[in-house]
Amino acid sequence: TDMRYRHMAIFPYPLELEREIRLKDGGNLLMRAIRPDDAERERAFVAAMSDASRYSRFQHSVAALSPEMIARFTQLDYSREMALIALEVGTGKIAGVCRYFPNPDWVSVEFAIAVADAWHARGLGRELMKSLIVCAREAGYQEMIGTVLPSNQGMLRLAEDLGFVTATTGESDGNVRVVLRLVAD
Numbered sequence: 001t002d003m004r005y006r007h008m009a010i011f012p013y014p015l016e017l018e019r020e021i022r023l024k025d026g027g028n029l030l031m032r033a034i035r036p037d038d039a040e041r042e043r044a045f046v047a048a049m050s051d052a053s054r055y056s057r058f059q060h061s062v063a064a065l066s067p068e069m070i071a072r073f074t075q076l077d078y079s080r081e082m083a084l085i086a087l088e089v090g091t092g093k094i095a096g097v098c099r100y101f102p103n104p105d106w107v108s109v110e111f112a113i114a115v116a117d118a119w120h121a122r123g124l125g126r127e128l129m130k131s132l133i134v135c136a137r138e139a140g141y142q143e144m145i146g147t148v149l150p151s152n153q154g155m156l157r158l159a160e161d162l163g164f165v166t167a168t169t170g171e172s173d174g175n176v177r178v179v180l181r182l183v184a185d
Contacts, residue, residue: 017033126158133162
């Protein structure tokens with residue numbers, strides 16, 4: 001973590017993460033950390049997702065985000081957690097979001113990702129996840145963990161391509177746990 005800000009209660013917005021990304025189909029998006037003023041964008045993003053995409057992300061039926069959830073998703077302490085968004089150039093609509101938040105052990109983080117239906121299979125998930133992995137590694141975390149529905153084959157393939165190891169969760173739900181070591185053993 002950046003030592004210049006150790007004296008601050010909450011780290012400042014990480015402006016250095018803002019960059020343009022080019023997808024495999026040639027599309028351009030702006031990637032940056034989420035901010036509190038993205039609350040309406042986040043609400044609209046989730047509301048526009050298909051039921052299947054919302055279920056894959058939240059692993060239960062979610063019609064809309066509550067004001068508390070929106071605040072939790074957009075108001076971050078960047079030294080502990082991170083959320084990256086990809087914005088459509090011109091419209092400013094969110095095309096995808098990925099985030100991590102620390103587990104109680106403060107050694108590992110849980111991740112979540114959602115990509116707007118219109119942006120599926122274009123390489124956006126890969127770009128978001130690669131950047132999120134870099135952020136978690138730079139923050140000093142040792143492992144990144146996710147829980148994936150067995151039906152979400154796209155996410156399972158992406159996790160495998162990025163080096164995650166998979167295992168069943170051991171729960172009766174049949175979900176798959178994916179784990180990436182962020183530090184060398």
